[in-house]
Amino acid sequence: MTKPEASPAGLLEILREKATPLGPWGDAVASVRRELFLPDEIEVGDELVSRATSPARWLEVAYSDVSVTTQVNDGRPTGPDEYRLPTSSSSQPSVMLEMLSLLDVQPTDRILELGSGTGLNAAWLAHRVGSDRVVSVEFDPVLAEQAAKNTQAAGLSPLIVQGDGEQGRPTGAPYQRVIATYAVTAIPYAWVEQVAAPQGRIVAPWGGSFFPYSFAVLDVRDGRAEGRFTGYPAFMRSRNPRPARGFLDDFLHHREAADATATSLSPLRIAQDPDALFYVGLALPDAWHLPVPADDGSGEMTLWILADDRTSWASADYAPDVGDYAVTQYGPRRLWDEAEAAYRTWEALGRPSRDRAGLSVAAEGQRVWLDTPEHPLSALTDPPPHRRICD
Ligand SMILES: C[S@@+](CC[C@H](N)C(=O)[O-])C[C@H]1O[C@@H](n2cnc3c(N)ncnc32)[C@H](O)[C@@H]1O
Numbered sequence: 001m002t003k004p005e006a007s008p009a010g011l012l013e014i015l016r017e018k019a020t021p022l023g024p025w026g027d028a029v030a031s032v033r034r035e036l037f038l039p040d041e042i043e044v045g046d047e048l049v050s051r052a053t054s055p056a057r058w059l060e061v062a063y064s065d066v067s068v069t070t071q072v073n074d075g076r077p078t079g080p081d082e083y084r085l086p087t088s089s090s091s092q093p094s095v096m097l098e099m100l101s102l103l104d105v106q107p108t109d110r111i112l113e114l115g116s117g118t119g120l121n122a123a124w125l126a127h128r129v130g131s132d133r134v135v136s137v138e139f140d141p142v143l144a145e146q147a148a149k150n151t152q153a154a155g156l157s158p159l160i161v162q163g164d165g166e167q168g169r170p171t172g173a174p175y176q177r178v179i180a181t182y183a184v185t186a187i188p189y190a191w192v193e194q195v196a197a198p199q200g201r202i203v204a205p206w207g208g209s210f211f212p213y214s215f216a217v218l219d220v221r222d223g224r225a226e227g228r229f230t231g232y233p234a235f236m237r238s239r240n241p242r243p244a245r246g247f248l249d250d251f252l253h254h255r256e257a258a259d260a261t262a263t264s265l266s267p268l269r270i271a272q273d274p275d276a277l278f279y280v281g282l283a284l285p286d287a288w289h290l291p292v293p294a295d296d297g298s299g300e301m302t303l304w305i306l307a308d309d310r311t312s313w314a315s316a317d318y319a320p321d322v323g324d325y326a327v328t329q330y331g332p333r334r335l336w337d338e339a340e341a342a343y344r345t346w347e348a349l350g351r352p353s354r355d356r357a358g359l360s361v362a363a364e365g366q367r368v369w370l371d372t373p374e375h376p377l378s379a380l381t382d383p384p385p386h387r388r389i390c391d
Helices: 008-017 023-031 055-062 093-103 120-129 141-153 189-193 267-271 274-283 335-348
Strands: 041-044 047-050 068-072 086-090 111-114 134-138 159-162 177-180 200-206 214-221 224-230 259-263 287-293 301-307 313-318 325-330 357-362 365-370
Touching: 008 023, 008 093, 023 093, 023 120, 041 055, 047 055, 093 120, 093 177, 093 200, 093 214, 111 120, 120 134, 120 141, 134 141, 141 159, 189 200, 189 224, 189 357, 200 224, 214 357, 267 274, 267 287, 267 301, 267 313, 267 335, 274 335, 287 335, 301 335, 313 335, 325 335
Parallel strands: 111 134, 111 177, 134 159, 177 200
Antiparallel strands: 041 047, 041 068, 068 086, 200 214, 214 224, 224 357, 259 325, 287 301, 301 313, 313 325, 357 365
């Protein structure tokens, strides 16, 4: 089979081969040239690609179904040994299409996008419903300006403004559709207020630090947004506030002073079960997890749990054929104990799958529930204070 050419038509061919549902978006993919939205220096995975020195590779990446990092560390110059936090990207086209399909855009909709990035998604939206129906908000002023230039180069002119997506964009409301392309721990009520009920919809990557890998798909009526979770998107987190990230060593300290205990709960039962990760994540919105498999073929794995504020950390070591697993914890919180307690709560609920969970957003805040809004998951989302802080 010949390789698809590095062009919009080639990208369309790749997406069709992957059986990506294109819905009404095929024309936008074919008409809007992704290369107009990418800077000359891009990253895909660990590979840095320069348009000047590798033009063919650069173009191949532009028309591949991959997420392309377009900015790291907010655009600050970054040394070779420094941690590279991706801070903006052109999302993977098949994931953009998945989101747009969830958004269920109608031709006469007004649409608010939060997180303009390169402007490509705003351009696809503008191509479909008309530039005058699309508003996009980007936190980074340099990116916002560049995104506006990119869309203009593609012959489109959605309104792209600098701002904090948290506030939505009241000027221009109401919208029928709101789409965020960065992950949020909580859906801001401002978005709900700016959506026209009863046919409004919000789609956003949702979740706290432990598991920010779900799309929340919410319908708006009677001053509330309500819906469920789907997909496994990996989007960057909101910049405001953005939790600190870095190398594992940046989060580890006082290793000699840490408490050593053991648990009968295999860390694999959390780390390898997306439903467990989702429900445990409800209890740990402010700590992330990092599974590190041993590279010696032993099958061992360490599950690290690291507080966003870097005060506390925990590890649980998996090894095959053992009954108890070593746990090490340091800091004002006992993060493994918190994760294990959340796992046990999930077990006591009968180990529900994620698709039984739902989310309601009202003026008072958001609530996660099981099966129906009458059954809030407060046992996970509102843990008692004594479980969170140890003496
Ligand atoms: C995955 S990229 C967006 C991809 C983009 N939609 C595209 O088509 O290229 C996420 C973007 O969200 C922006 N962002 C993060 N937090 C934000 C916030 N609170 N308000 C507005 N934009 C934000 C980032 O600066 C980044 O450019």
